[in-house]
Structures are given as structure tokens and as C-alpha cells.
Amino acid sequence: xxxxxxxxxxxxxxxxxxxxxxxxxxxxxxxxxxxxxxxxxxxxxxxxxxxxxxxxxxxxxxxxxxxxxxxxxxxxxxxxxxxxxxxxxxxxxxxxxxxxxxxxxxxxxxxxxxxxxxxxxxxxxxxxxxxxxxxxxxxxxxxxxxxxxxxxxxxxxxxxxxxxxxxxxxxxxxxxxxxxxxxxxxxxxxxxxxxxxxxxxxxxxxxxxxxxxxxxxxxxxxxxxxxxxxxxxxxxxxxxxxxxxxxxxxxxxxxxxxxxxxxxxxxxxxxxxxxxxxxxxxxxxxxxxxxxxxxxxxxxxxxxxxxxxxxxxxxxxxxxx
Numbered sequence: 312x313x314x315x316x317x318x319x320x321x322x323x324x325x326x327x328x329x330x331x332x333x334x335x336x337x338x339x340x341x342x343x344x345x346x347x348x349x350x351x352x353x354x355x356x357x358x359x360x361x362x363x364x365x366x367x368x369x370x371x372x373x374x375x376x377x378x379x380x381x382x383x384x385x386x387x388x389x390x391x392x393x394x395x396x397x398x399x400x401x402x403x404x405x406x407x408x409x410x411x412x413x414x415x416x417x418x419x420x421x422x423x424x425x426x427x428x429x430x431x432x433x434x435x436x437x438x439x440x441x442x443x444x445x446x447x448x449x450x451x452x453x454x455x456x457x458x459x460x461x462x463x464x465x466x467x468x469x470x471x472x473x474x475x476x477x478x479x480x481x482x483x484x485x486x487x488x489x490x491x492x493x494x495x496x497x498x499x500x501x502x503x504x505x506x507x508x509x510x511x512x513x514x515x516x517x518x519x520x521x522x523x524x525x526x527x528x529x530x531x532x533x534x535x536x537x538x539x540x541x542x543x544x545x546x547x548x549x550x551x552x553x554x555x556x557x558x559x560x561x562x563x564x565x566x567x568x569x570x571x572x573x574x575x576x577x578x579x580x581x582x583x584x585x586x587x588x589x590x591x592x593x594x595x596x597x598x599x600x601x602x603x604x605x606x607x608x609x610x611x612x613x614x615x616x617x618x619x620x621x622x623x624x625x626x627x628x629x630x631x632x
Contacts, residue, residue, distance in 0.1 A: 318369040318370055319367075319368045319369045319370070320368060320369060320370035320371070320372070320438060320484075320518075321363070321368065321372055322520055322522070323372035323373075323374065323375060323438065323440045323486060323520075324374070324375045324378075324381070325359050325372075325374035325375065325376075327355060327376060328355055328358070330351060330355075331351050331352065331354075331355045331376060334347070334348050334351045335348065335379070349377075352376045352377045353376075353428065355374070355376040356373050356374055356376045356377075356425075356428070356429055356432075357432055359372075359373070359374035359376070360373075360374075360429060360432045360433050363435075364433060364435065368435075369435065369436075370435070370436050370437075370438050370484050371429070371433055371435050371436070371437050371438065372429075372437065372438050372440060373425055373426070373428075373429040373437065373440070375440070377425055380406050381442045381446075381488060382409060382442055382446065382447055382450045382451065383406060383407060383409060384421075384442075385421060385441075385442055385447060386409035386447070386451065388417075388418075388419075388421045389415050389416065389417055389418075389421075389469060390413075390415065390416040390417075390418055391411060391412060391413045391414050391415035391416060391455060392409045392410065392411060392412065392415065392451070393409070393410050393412050394407040394408075394409055394410070395407060395408045395409065395410045395452060396408070408450070408451065408452060409450070409451040409452070410451060410452045410454055411448075411451050411452065411453045411454060411455045411456065411462060412454050412455055413455050414455055414456075414465065415455075415465050415466060415469055416469065417469040417472050417473065420473060420476045421473055422439065422440070422441065422473060422477065423473075423476050423477055423480050426439050426477055426480055426481075426482060427480055427481075430480075430481060430482075436482075436483050436484060437482070438482070438484040438485065438486050438518070439474070439477035439478075439482040439484070439485040439486065439515075440485075440486045440488065441470055441473055441474060441477075441485065441486070441487055441488065441509075442470075442487075442488050443470065443487040443488055443489035443492075443502075443505070443506065443509065443519070444463050444464070444466035444467040444470050444505040444506075444508070444509060445463055445466075445489055445491055445492055445498075445501065445502035445505050445506070446488060446489050446490055446491040446492070447466045447470070448462050448463045448466055448491075449491035449494055449495070450491060459498065459501065460501045460504075463501050463502070463504075463505040464504070464505055464508060466505070467504075467505040467506075467508035467509050468508065470487070470509045471508055471509045471510075471511075471512075474487075474509055474510070474513055474515075474517075475512065475513070477515070478513055478514065478515045482515055483515055483516065484515060484516050484517075484518065485513065485515045485516075485517050485518070486517070486518040486519075486520050487506065487509060487510070487517060487518070487519050487520070488519075488520045489502065489506070489519055489520070489521050490520070490521060490522045490523050492521050493521065493523070493526060493528065496528050506519065
């Protein structure tokens with residue numbers, strides 16, 4: 312791979328082809344076996360790999376053909392979780408919101424086999440992709456841990472284990488998805504601490520994918536995540552390298568061609584200085600207002616169907632994404 316100013320990749324969640332959608336529906340109704348479904352998921356994965364190669368992308372993804380929901384997929388494979396009742400996400404889309412019912416534990420790797428399969432299809436690097444600990448917490452009900460921080464750090468440990476296994480399997484790039492990071496500005500320090508646990512011992516390059524919300528409320532604080540991860544679309548390390556050749560230093564001296572400083576000067580404002588109302592209505596799952604045991608969340612507004620993004624494959628049995 313050449314030393315580009317900005318290596319190209321994607322967020323990583325692609326649409327499932329019709330034949331796979333139908334197969335998942337049939338599997339949910341007990342009319343198609345797991346082996347047959349896995350074969351079709353592999354077929355769809357290879358199709359997306361070939362399309363990315365035709366587009367000449369630098370870092371490829373598996374497209375998540377085997378995942379129905381970015382949180383439920385992991386909740387179903389971690390000990391300590393159980394799936395709760397249906398919760399409205401947006402429009403007529405629902406998902407089974409997971410419940411953290413007991414201390415979480417990862418009995419075995421959850422994504423490594425799919426990484427190995429996808430990497431075997433191409434000579435280009437494939438990116439490992441994991442849902443981050445804060446999003447796993449915020450999109451679940453917590454009934455097992457005394458505080459949300461305790462739950463986030465426990466989840467960070469199991470995500471770290473998965474990331475280390477991906478690295479051992481050959482992943483040079485690992486993406487941590489944290490779309491919930493903007494939902495509660497007062498908890499940004501918890502999200503950053505959890506991300507630090509995940510990435511602290513990794514030699515692989517890490518990317519933090521953050522989406523949906525109003526970043527103006529949290530961006531000065533969220534910038535601290537960059538100390539351990541690369542934020543897609545902002546201050547990429549390869550861009551820094553190119554700018555350095557023009558006399559712009561890593562310490563923030565100088566400006567880029569558009570006049571934007573390379574880093575935020577001074578200490579970020581504490582979460583307590585952010586307006587509490589900034590968190591209202593920004594939950595990325597768009598759940599209907601509720602007050603349930605183990606979830607202290609605010610009511611959240613529904614998203615438009617066109618904004619599906621990473622969690623656009625929400626499940627509503629007997630219809631499955």
C-alpha cells in the first residue's frame with residue numbers, strides 16, 4: 312500500500328442483498344439451517360470485497376453480512392447479557408434491547424473467524440470492526456453493575472480481549488464504533504476512559520467511528536479520544552505526515568491549507584460545563600420515551616428511516632434484516 316495522504320475506507324456496514332435478506336427471514340422462522348445461512352453470508356461478504364476492490368479502496372471491510380444489529384450481535388455472544396422485549400427504534404423498526412443481567416464475560420472470540428475469512432479473500436488489509444463499550448452500555452439496560460461507569464469498564468475489558476485477538480489474527484486496523492458517545496455529554500469522560508481500556512495495548516492502528524448526533528455539544532471533549540484513536544474524517548495521521556512536509560508540526564504549530572489548527576489548544580471543558588439540555592433527544596437508537604429499571608436514559612426522538620447507518624439492520628422478528 313502506497314503512503315497516501317488519506318487512506319480510503321468505509322464505515323463498514325453494507326446493505327444485505329435480497330437473497331440474504333430472504334435467507335435470514337427463513338432462518339428466523341426455522342425454515343433454513345445455520346450452515347446454509349452462513350454459506351450465503353460468506354457469498355455476500357465476498358461480493359462486497361470484490362466491489363471494494365473495484366472501487367480501489369485501501370482498507371476493506373467485511374460489510375457485516377452476518378450481523379443483524381451492532382449491539383445485539385455481541386450481546387448474544389457475551390455471557391451476562393439476555394435479550395429484553397421489543398423497543399421501537401424508528402418508524403416501524405424494532406429491536407430486542409439487551410439487558411446486562413449479570414457480570415459480562417467473553418467465552419470465545421466473536422468476530423475473528425469472519426475477519427480471517429474476509430482477509431483470505433484479498434491482498435488488501437481488512438479492518439476489524441467492533442462495537443465500543445459505551446455504545447454496548449447505552450443501548451442496553453444495566454441491571455448488573457452499581458454504576459454505569461462500572462458497566463462501561465467491564466464491557467471495555469471484553470471488547471479489549473476481542474481487539475487483541477483480532478490483532479493476533481493479523482488485523483492492522485481496528486475500528487471501534489461508538490455512535491452513542493454524543494448521547495450523554497455528562498458521561499463523555501466515562502466513554503473516553505472505556506475507549507482507553509480497549510486500545511491501551513494495541514499496536515494496530517485504531518479508528519473511532521462516531522455518527523448521528525450534534526457534535527457541537529461534545530466535540531471539544533471528544534477530541535481527547537484522539538490520543539488513542541483516529542477519528543474518521545478529522546486529523547488523520549497520514550494527513551498529518553503530509554502536512555509535516557509543509558512545515559506543520561505535530562505540536563499544533565502552524566495551520567493546514569484550509570486554515571484549521573491541527574489540534575484544540577488548551578484543556579477541554581469539563582463535562583459539567585456542557586448544557587444538560589444538549590443531551591435531550593440525541594439517543595441514536597431513537598427509542599420511545601420510557602423509564603425502566605436499570606436505564607436512566609432520557610427520552611429520545613426517532614430517526615428518519617434514511618439515516619439507518621450502522622444500525623440500519625435492526626431486527627423485528629419474524630422479519631430479520
